[in-house]
Amino acid sequence: MKPKEFLSQLEHDQIVEAIRRAEKKTSGEIRVFISGHDPEDAVKAAQKHFDELGMHRAAEKNGVLIFVAPRARKFAVIGDAGVHQRCGDAFWSALAAEMTAHFKKGAFTEGLIHVINRTGEILAEYFPRKADDEKKRTTKIEED
Numbered sequence: 001m002k003p004k005e006f007l008s009q010l011e012h013d014q015i016v017e018a019i020r021r022a023e024k025k026t027s028g029e030i031r032v033f034i035s036g037h038d039p040e041d042a043v044k045a046a047q048k049h050f051d052e053l054g055m056h057r058a059a060e061k062n063g064v065l066i067f068v069a070p071r072a073r074k075f076a077v078i079g080d081a082g083v084h085q086r087c088g089d090a091f092w093s094a095l096a097a098e099m100t101a102h103f104k105k106g107a108f109t110e111g112l113i114h115v116i117n118r119t120g121e122i123l124a125e126y127f128p129r130k131a132d133d134e135k136k137r138t139t140k141i142e143e144d
Helices: 004-009 012-023 040-054 081-104 106-124
Strands: 029-034 063-069 074-079 140-144
Touching: 004 029, 004 106, 004 140, 012 029, 012 074, 012 106, 012 140, 029 106, 040 074, 063 106, 074 081, 074 106, 081 106
Parallel strands: 029 063, 029 140
Antiparallel strands: 063 074
């Protein structure tokens, strides 16, 4: 599927609101990135964008990137070291399976919101928002 076609099927405002709600409870950061490219390896491509977006600079290593390459029909959900240490491979595998189930039904918005909500829950548990957390957040769907 072409990226523009994929983006046109998304309920952008609902996704952005889900990110905002999730981030209100955590010092972590959640971003959604839609790639116009056809990566061979979605995880490697996600890691590249994670680094390019500067998400690796967070002091608590608590950023999560939801990367979707619709043309290649691939996606990856990756978290920085702090998140991964606490939730492990089982969490990422479960998220991938849940997102796949939504995407197979063409429920792209619902799949993204589901993963955002689950990610927000785990981030809030391990990285609760602090009173002095006033960092600027990028709450939008990013694309290349």
